[in-house]
Amino acid sequence: MDRRDFMKKTLSGVAAALAVSAGTKAGIAFAEEKRTAEEEGKMKILVLTGSPRKNGNSNTLADYFIRGAEEAGHEVVRFDAAFKNVHPCIACNKCGMDGPCVFKDDFEFVRAHIVDADMVVFATPMYYFGISAQLKAVIDRFYAINGRIHRPKKAALLMTYADTSAAEAVPIEKHYEVLLNYLGWTDAGRVIASGVWPAGAVKRTDYPQKAYELGKRVGRS
Numbered sequence: 472m473d474r475r476d477f478m479k480k481t482l483s484g485v486a487a488a489l490a491v492s493a494g495t496k497a498g499i500a501f502a503e504e505k506r507t508a509e510e511e512g513k514m515k516i517l518v519l520t521g522s523p524r525k526n527g528n529s530n531t532l533a534d535y536f537i538r539g540a541e542e543a544g545h546e547v548v549r550f551d552a553a554f555k556n557v558h559p560c561i562a563c564n565k566c567g568m569d570g571p572c573v574f575k576d577d578f579e580f581v582r583a584h585i586v587d588a589d590m591v592v593f594a595t596p597m598y599y600f601g602i603s604a605q606l607k608a609v610i611d612r613f614y615a616i617n618g619r620i621h622r623p624k625k626a627a628l629l630m631t632y633a634d635t636s637a638a639e640a641v642p643i644e645k646h647y648e649v650l651l652n653y654l655g656w657t658d659a660g661r662v663i664a665s666g667v668w669p670a671g672a673v674k675r676t677d678y679p680q681k682a683y684e685l686g687k688r689v690g691r692s
């Protein structure tokens with residue numbers, strides 16, 4: 472058993488004990504349900520996408536990842552940032568890095584799911600050697616829940632770009648790595664799809680299959 476499994480089991484044991492001492496049927500049922508889910512390796516997964524192309528390449532990878540993860544029994548929720556209203560952080564610091572944000576917009580969905588998520592998946596096109604602004608706006612808004620997301624979680628990166636040079640993917644991969652390192656999250660896998668420009672081009676490659684397989688195995692990695 473690794474350290475994370477140990478912590479999860481210990482914490483779920485404490486949660487179960489608290490629920491029992493509270494003596495509520497709902498509390499007991501919740502604790503038992505949570506323990507069963509953990510024993511089976513089932514995770515809550517939040518997928519954040521950043522492309523404005525609905526049938527684009529990174530969204531296709533997200534679709535395949537989700538299919539694999541759901542087939543493996545995980546609970547997946549998806550947030551398509553490009554089709555939501557997420558105001559960029561304005562650094563007002565009213566949240567104090569752990570409180571309500573001045574903007575009451577679609578980020579509330581992320582706020583509601585990310586704290587309890589066991590895994591967060593980032594799916595993005597490469598835009599000028601970085602992640603898309605739509606996804607970056609979501610990540611910057613982590614600031615208001617910073618105090619609550621520094622917990623062990625798994626993560627994955629699904630990224631698509633037109634060029635074929637692996638060196639050009641390095642800045643995004645590096646960003647992903649330092650973000651995970653800062654948050655204390657663990658990389659569960661990446662699909663970096665190069666050489667795909669038009670929407671749908673990725674379907675003519677084996678990257679979707681890789682995303683599907685990643686979704687299937689994340690509970691075990």
Ligand SMILES: Cc1cc2nc3c(=O)[nH]c(=O)nc-3n(C[C@H](O)[C@H](O)[C@H](O)COP(=O)(O)O)c2cc1C
Pocket residue numbers: 522523524526527528529530595596597598599600601631632633634635667668669670671
């Ligand atoms: C604004 C913009 C910037 C882009 N910048 C890059 C780039 O720096 N390098 C690259 O290889 N492709 C670049 N591309 C191409 C996309 O990364 C590529 O088409 C990708 O597969 C799009 O993913 P999507 O279909 O999920 O939106 C850019 C495309 C756009 C629209």
